[in-house]
Amino acid sequence: MNRPIKRLALSAVLAAMTLALTSLGKIPVGNGYLHLGDSVIYLAACVLPFPYAALAAAVAGALSDALGGYAVYILPTLMIKALITLPFTPKSDTILTRRNAMMVFPAGAITVAGYFMAGRILFGWPGAMAGLPGDTLQAAGSAVLFLVFAAALDKAKLKKTLLRDAGR
Numbered sequence: 001m002n003r004p005i006k007r008l009a010l011s012a013v014l015a016a017m018t019l020a021l022t023s024l025g026k027i028p029v030g031n032g033y034l035h036l037g038d039s040v041i042y043l044a045a046c047v048l049p050f051p052y053a054a055l056a057a058a059v060a061g062a063l064s065d066a067l068g069g070y071a072v073y074i075l076p077t078l079m080i081k082a083l084i085t086l087p088f089t090p091k092s093d094t095i096l097t098r099r100n101a102m103m104v105f106p107a108g109a110i111t112v113a114g115y116f117m118a119g120r121i122l123f124g125w126p127g128a129m130a131g132l133p134g135d136t137l138q139a140a141g142s143a144v145l146f147l148v149f150a151a152a153l154d155k156a157k158l159k160k161t162l163l164r165d166a167g168r
Contacts, residue, residue: 048090
């Protein structure tokens with residue numbers, strides 16, 4: 001199988017995992033919901049080149065919104081989830097590099113700022129302000145879970161296997 005097809009297949013698996021963690025553990029808060037799916041988006045961004053990671057993130061997030069009754073967020077989610085993949089790099093033999101560990105902060109800021117702006121447009125200032133605590137908690141929880149997942153997957157040397165099979 002050629003490299004683009006392997007990358008696309010891995011993207012689909014990571015999108016499915018993101019959708020599962022986003023949808024199954026959903027806790028409604030304010031205008032949206034808390035979930036831990038962003039942790040898998042961060043992992044995807046550390047193992048896949050940008051367009052593949054961004055596509056997996058955007059599709060999984062938008063599907064979760066569509067299936068979960070939050071259709072008003074589909075467009076913002078498509079953009080925000082693709083953007084949170086930007087700070088990370090797949091250009092290492094491990095997932096949990098110092099750089100990728102630190103990138104949870106800008107990715108979290110993109111999440112919080114992105115949904116704040118979406119809330120401002122959709123619900124006005126009160127709605128945007130009401131979403132801040134939940135969005136911040138979601139970003140923090142996803143960051144912690146990403147760090148745990150990344151350390152465990154690095155210990156299992158999973159990225160080396162994925163790189164061999166899917167290529168950089």
